[in-house]
Amino acid sequence: MHDDTTAIEAEALRKRYGDTDALAGLDLTVPAGTVCGLLGPNGAGKSTAVRVLTTLLRPDAGTARVAGVDVLRHPGRVRARIGLVGQHTALDEVLSGRQNLVLFGRLHHLGGARARARAAELLARFDLTDAAERPVGTYSGGMRRRLDLAASLILDPPVLFLDEPTTGLDPRARAQVWDAVRRLVADGTTVLLTTQYLEEADQLAHTIRVVAAGRVIAAGTPEQLKTALGGDRVDVVLTRADDLDRAVRVVGAAVAATPLVDAAGLRLSVGVSGRVAALGAVLRALDDAGLTAADVVVRRPTLDEVFLKLTGGHRHTAVKVSA
Template sequence: MGRDGPAIEAEGLRKRYGDLVALDGVDLAVPAGTVCAVLGVNGAGKSTLVRILTTLLRADAGTARVAGFDVRRQADRARAHLGLVGQHAAVDEILGGRQNLVLFGRLHHLSPARAAARADELLDRFDLSAAADRPVATWSGGMRRRLDLAAALIVDPPVLFLDEPTTGLDPRARSDVWDAVRALVDAGATVLLTTQYLEEADRLADTVRVLDHGRVTAAGTPEELKSTLGGDRIDVVLHHPDDLAAAETAVTAATGVAPTVDRAALRLSVPVTDRVAALAAVLRAVDAAGLRAGDVAVRRPTLDEVFLHLTDVRTEVPA
């Protein structure tokens, strides 16, 4: 590491493409050895942020350091300390997996013997040895992603950037990538990942930044973000769609707050402060209205709700 301090730092990053403001003053500090998830919808500026931090793109204003090295003035040193997994599996499809890793190892200026040994280690670690010599074009999406990840780890970079690492993967492949990320962090790496999946941020991240229209609109641990929505929620799930209107009235009367209604799931959801009293009141009201509930539950808000809340405030037309 270049010096003590956060592994990833950014101050006032701005970037515009013509009239489109991609980043509108982003500050960031990710302590070494932690995972930071940057959460946002398509077009929020996530990839632009990653491209600037990985030296691929020059910011219009602001500064950024990776492992203590300025991404603009010390780009080569920063590059030697970072690994990038971009949105595409950026590997050579004609070559085999081993050839790919040796190629990228050589471009990191490892000796031929060292590059070959490192390729074998990584193939083994990501469970790709069996397919190592088949052309990557014949591999599954999950295998390519793992190869992509392996390629980013050739020199054991202390800082790793993952741009939507699990987009388009099936649940099994996604969980493989999550395991790999956890193992890296356990080994001391710092990870910044972008994602559209709240669950991913919830599972992996120590801290979350919500990016919306190029600005960080919320920052904190997943738990902190959830508590910004004000405590717990009560869910009431019905059997019949006909009961929704009556249930809405009953729940509103019991809690004093109009619930959000998910018509497809036949679920009403309402934020509450005193969970026990509120639960009793809701149960009584539902019973008194003669409704049959399939399920009634008290729970913490999900990151989805936090995210929708945060982005709704700024977005007039919901997607």
């Protein structure tokens, strides 16, 4: 039964290409007004899931609803309620930014006056008014992406799908897109985000679903995933390469765990429980062994580390973290 507080829901989605299961029983629930990050290695099924949910691909089995509408029974009604930003911009580079948006409005059957008014609204919303009359071919990567976002919102859809929206952008342009997404969500838009940038998911997503081999293998908030799957870590940066092997033995013995070693960076990192006690034990052990460290810190794991731990093998066990 559909819940009005749920914007996207999928159950047991399956899609097979030849001998390959692109989706192998994928389940997904996204609350309205939130960002859900869909993460996974290449070939995990992320883009296939987006194509199914946006009516571009019919699944072999399973059910899905978007904005309260059944994807298989009423694809036209779904398309009227969603926006989609793919990995590549869908803009005419010869036309100006304003002309592009008016064109999209007309393609969506808005009248000429309404299309022009909507274009002006969106140009202002995405800080593009000053560049509105310039050909899109003169825009920076970040400006094009913001215009692409604007084009996806011509009909003011309640649900927006972002499929790797910042691929190839520099850090400044990526941050601009992040700000635009945050403003959309603050206004009530629901976003399903696929990305290869773990920092992007950490910054934007309220919840995360990690996908591998066509199904969800972990679910929760970024902090829940870090806590449940990563624990705290102590990092030690040494001053001399000759001390590295001995430091690995000393630190490992102090916390009863095997450190990971970055020889080039003279760094070792070890998972611990009891962050304060573990940090004290490492500092005492280094001091007793006469080892000098340039830096010793205790930190939370990164989402990159959680992701690598979850997807590093060929066999995957589902992990559910209560949200």
